[in-house]
Amino acid sequence: NIYETNPYFVVNRGINDLERKRLIGAVSAKYNFTDWLYLQGRLGYDVTNDRQFSVDPTGLAYSENEMGGLGDLRTSSTVEINPDVLAGIRRDITPDLNFDLSVGAALRRNKTEFLKVGGGPFVIPFLYSPFNVRSFNRDYGYGERESQSAYYSLDLSYKNYLTLTTTGRYDTYSTLPSTDRSIFMPSVAGSFLFSELFRAPVLSYGKLRASYSQTSGEPADLYITQQYYSVGNTINGVTTGAFSNALPNLFLKPFTLSEFEVGTELKFFNNRFGVDLAYFNRKTNNEIFNGGLSAASGYSSQYIGTGSTKNSGIELLVTGAIIQQQDFNWNSSFNFTWIDNKVVDIYGSTSTNDRSQWGTYRPFNAYTYIIKDLSGPQVYAADYRRDAGGNVIIGADGIPLAGTQGPLGSTLPKYYGGWNNEFSYKGFNFAFLFDYKFGNKVLSATKYYAILRGLDKMTLEGRETGVVAEGVLENGAKNTVSVPAQTYYQETVKRIGALAVQDGSFVKLRQVTLGYTFNEKALGRLPFQAITLSFVARNLLTLVKHTDHVDPESGFSPNVRYSGIEGSSLPTTRSYGVNLNIKFKK
Template sequence: MKKIRLLTLLVLGLLIGGTAYAQNRVSGVVKSSEDGQPLAGVVVQIKGTNIGALTGADGAYTINNASVANSTLVFSFAGMARQEIPVAGKTTINVTMQPDALQTEAVTVTALGGRKQNRALGYATTTVQGDELARTNTVSPANALQGKVAGVQIASGGSGGITTAPTVTIRGSKSLNKNNSPIYVIDGIIMEYEQQAAGNNFRNTDATMYGNQLKNLNPDDYESITVLKGAAATSLYGARGANGAIVITTKGGKIRKGIGVEVNYTHEWGSIYDFATPLQNEYMMGAPGNGYEGGVIEGQDYTRNGYTASSFGPSVASLNGRPLYQFYKYYEPDGIDNPLEPVTINPDSWKAFYQNTQYDNVSVALTGGSEKATFRLSYGYMDGDGNMPNNSFSRHSINFNTNGKINDVFSTNLSVQYSNSDTKNPNSTIGGAWGSVTAMLVGGYYANRNTDLQWYKDHYVDPVTRKTYGTASLSTVNSRLNELYDYNTNRNEQTLITQLGLSAQFTDWLDANVSLSYNNWQIFSETKNAGYLAQGKYAISGSTSGSYDGIAQLHSNNRFIDDNLELDIRLLAEIYGNTRSTSYSKSTNGGLITPGLFSFSNSKNAITIGAGETGYTQRNNMTVGLAGVINLSWKDQVYLEVTGRNDWLSTLLYPTWLPYGQDNYSVFYPSVNASWVFSDTFQIDPSILSFGKLRASWAQVGKGTDPYATANGGGGYTVSSIFGPQNTNILSASPNFSTLPNFDLKPELQTSIEFGADLRFLNGRLGVDVAYYKTNTRNQILSLAAVTESGVSSQLINAGNIQNQGWEIQLDATPIRTRTVNWTISANWARNRGKIKELHPEIDYYAISTYSWDGSSGLQVTAFENGPFGVVTAGNGYSYMNPTAIYNNANDPNDPNNGKKMLYIAGMADSNKNAVGAPTNLAYYYVSAGSIQGYYGDEASYWGGAKNTTTILGHVEPNFTYGINTSVQVNLPNNSGSFDFYAQIDGRSGGSVIQPIKANYIDPMGGTEQTLYGRDAEHGGVARVNYKGETVYNGIIPDAVFSNIGGGSTKVTSFTTGQEVDLNGLTFAQAVEAGHIQPVLASTWYYYNGGNAEDQVSKGTYMALREITLGYNFPEKWIKHVGLQSARLSFTARNLCYIINKMNGGANPDSFISNNALTPYDYSTTPFMRNFSFSLNLRF
């Protein structure tokens, strides 16, 4: 009802009309050649001046100027070809504009609010229009860019939550330990965008759980998104632009008759269709290597005492319906086991820890204006549920912007954006109540394959006392269910973004403008733990933060030499920074007296007042910048732009108590870019080459460091809070004796070059855009461990030179273009190669991030000097692919066994022996490099670093990324509307992904589909003799050579003779053929060999069918009678399937735990899910 009342009020606004004001000197009407309708908002300008007018709602314009008679009028409009018409004394000039098939006259939003024609750009950019963004129905606009922009990599963030912020990296990572995300600019305002820093590979952050400010804004307000890729494009942003920029332009008011109303409604639902890594559905509960080799072991305890989480028991098919105790149903209040029932596998049991998603999004916008002023007011509401139980997100957003003329000189603009959002129980990437890793472990590790988790969902607590049942392994299942439903965290966010601008047109060649903006972000969180699990808890916390930006510009534009030479100059001054950020928290102490009563007065113990209740976040910083931009163009064919900006960074200014600080806080960023439209110069036949442009650029841009770094670490002091009277907090500084001071910290400096070409053929039917770039980032600000002799543990230094170079290709084709059918195809491809050119004289490598679930594998992402960026390494104690752990017959280089892995005998997996006293079930381990080095003291090293400690397993960068999309529009006969179809495929080739959970936990428990190999003849199992003397087909013969080089045993009692034999030098197959051993039992093999580092690293290759959309545009003759100008109904399906997936075990490629490209950890946590939506768009 609320939505209906709101819509009714908005439609009443149709009664309000716009006005138009005009005087005539030269006048006319501008229409579209496509439908003959008037075009409103066409820019009509006297060439070489800033004098002009906009067409009104009826397409009419007037220009009143004494010198107009001898001038040329320039008509320009988005999507239409620009026209130039000499006045030649005429007083009426009517124009019909043609579609711009080449889009060469299109204007691109550049840095700091600048706008340039595409033909004038000397660097690569990509713009995605608002209708394409709205079609994806994603909370974060970054997700909408996936696969659409060459050189932009996007990962989901790991938890798969409705609010999770994705990783966005443009042209590779440029920093080893900082945020590599581009900045997000909305109408000139920089947004707060947290992206997890390197090293934090297994910790939740606001980015992976709650997302960032972008989720609080309404995507229906977006007009377009422009991606500025290189330093030449972003240098005017100064220190903020080193990682690129994503510039969002929102919709504004339009000149029109009356007030326009736009209504958008979308309903989306998501369907979870597969576990994060495919599970097997054939074998039931049973411990590995215990003799389950074809049937149930008689006398085995299948009641509560016999429970195991492993799934290496008999196959369900072999039971032939034999009833057994349902051992997973033993947490009944009376403690009595359930009666005998047939055993079944529960393929979708894991879904008890997930739910299908749904959300609704509605927005209403009012638009209007005249030549004097325009405005747009919108309201949006979204409400949805995520894929974890009890997870939801809702948002209210209001956006208002207006532009108006004060008089002939001054004009002003104002924008206000307010949002209020609530997030309940966000998805996290690790354990905890809503941890997706927890859900995965419970669904695929703690519970075997015939455990009915849905049954537990309905019986996890006593219905009266709400106490959790269970004391054994499955108590973990119950505890997680208890957390999901009885432990709740709610977070409210309020965002207020305001911007006020004033512009002045002093003459036809000189103008100026000033803009001020402020971004305020307030957070309040409330946690309620009912107390049925542990002690219970009630807590609140919150924070307030803000950022500001002020820019003043003076702009001049002139033409000389018969209007052939254009000179455009901009001078800018800017000041921006973050304001004081405060935070607070309060929590009960020791639990709740009465479970379920959430009040601080219900705290078991007294609540401590003081440092635990309020806090202060050290994030104040300020940057002051001055910049200048000179643009030259010759005959609108050759363009040259030169920019220079100097920033003064407070983060590199040493405190007054550190007089030795060098204060390297002044940074200068120059850039130059040029383009040449040679097709115009040589007047090439457009049927052959419609448009041809060459471009080149060079630029430098810098980056500071975190606030207070020059004190904390750089200066050897620690800045912290102390509490004064009335619980106020005050910044204090104290000596930090564990850090070696650095009084000469310098800013990071990035130097970039770029060359490219934009070519269009066959009257614009075929186009290709190619770019090559190389970027070097020097003076990385790193914290390193100091040598023991120095007496300190760490030091902050400038180090390194990271180089990124690569190619980007964008292809566009229009195979069919008729009045009835228009078919377009677009493809993009990108390849980036990062390299650590140098680090520091004191170090050869730098650990970027480390896998730290339980410290079992020593996996980390490392930077080696002279090596590729982001090398995946493993401690040699956990790796068997180190060159020293590979068999190599030094006496025979042609030995066919050279290059094989090496094995040794780990011992008996059980106590069973055959008639000659030989073990029936042996376990084996691969020989690791660590065991060899420990035995021989090897001095091998890799890339000059990490001596005797690591093995190189791969690197995180993909070989290339790509995206392909196609669209078809069909106009139906008899003006019956039109259909349109859109489809997109995207993917990547290569790049290492670390998958520790699957290899360490799920595979050794027999739960994955991958562990079916070798369990029976149907799945490739070879013959072996079991403990009963029966021949069974559940053996595996590893492709490896026995070796005692690392000190492991290779001696065994022969399976046929009972004599001791040494298998050293024999392959496993040769030892089996000789009768000394038999094939290893499949379950024993998986259990003992699951944690090898190499099994935890896979290729990240995939190809995804990302999106399909089918839409129908209603004809005007059907809708005009109800006051509609346009109506569109569409259906969209996203994330439909993976056409190619080379992740180990078929795991979900979108399951990265971190939203940082430097930490490619896949904890197999995000289930496979498809999203479907219906959308309705109405314009009155």
């Protein structure tokens, strides 16, 4: 039928191919005028060519006359060039005080181009050619952006235990209006290696550090500050034109990120045990996003540059050389991050609108929203309607009523980290990594459809006898209405979006590595210093999760706007591989 596709038919007849060819190159030259003055030039070159070919095969029930169609035949290329030049001075002002000054300039130029054709239905079954369709469409796009930068960095060091670093960067972005496309961003950082001044019985290394930095960025999308028209497909030989549904904004400016961090790094027992603890506070301003507009304006959205978010938290890294022997070593590290995220502003201080829809996925009666003063994005859905006593209110038809839609939790975790262990015995090495995330919500299409189609365990109750929902009617009387199970669960999940919201926390065995290193002695006269052969496995096991039948990390789309939404995605890949590392003799 048109709603269910035979997976074996799709695998054997359908096509969804992506081929990528990429070349990355770099060249650099450096000239030392003296032992303290140098000039350096670099050039980076990155070329990517993609070919995408997708087909709805002949025989698909939902295609026109079941003849299928050419979904997409697309080629695209991206070329990026990054030249920069840098001059530097390294001098000792006094025997105890030295400085390192560098001044440079950089250019980043990016060009993208694509051409695609599609169409349908096919005339001859299973002949997948753009000439074998009754009607076809085509599309072409081209984009170009450029940024120009000038920067400096100054490092001062006193007796190697007091350091001060200051930097500055001036950026100009072609994607922004000419009146507001340039910005200067400074930073300053300092550290104090106090273990150089005094010795403690167990302390091997101790450092305090603090920094404040500012960085800037440009919008991801091109051509959003003016109204541009594009040429479309012809109709009866007449060329058509179109313009963007997004209202351009002539007042955008670079977005900024300001960050403050203070921390300490401590090592004990001859550097066998270490602790790195830091507190950070980050704030963004002038974030650019595409916000919704009333259709009465003639546009569906407008690019807005008033977004602001704040992130603060603690990062902890604990390392230990637990066993150190001639033939056997065991090193372990554990990292933990707690982060508090908050949306400070969306539409500007003068706006009364405190939220913006971020993502959605049919057929949910649920969304993700960015909401002022809350962590974002928030899962936004309706839970059960309840009376003052907390009882679920049931409608006259015996189906629970939905409450007002509201935020049910953030899609971003509050806690995350990992635990890594590395073992070595003579030439053998073995390592494993666990990682974890806690405190985030997932909006699950799998959960929704499982309830809708009677595949979820909650739908077992009342299949033969009907379901009498526990709760009260709107008049306060106890509900006694029996509803057939299929009707009850299908109508309930359509009303109560919260049923598809799940805890996204997990603990995983992320990676296991087993290898052996052949040293120079074992290789004899071969021109190799060492050869390491390793077997690597990733995503082996999920130890803890709260999502039913799905990976809590699976997503509907890689687009950031669909963060926290699960559905219509392939299962997470468990991969096995072999790594070969060869070091040649000098």
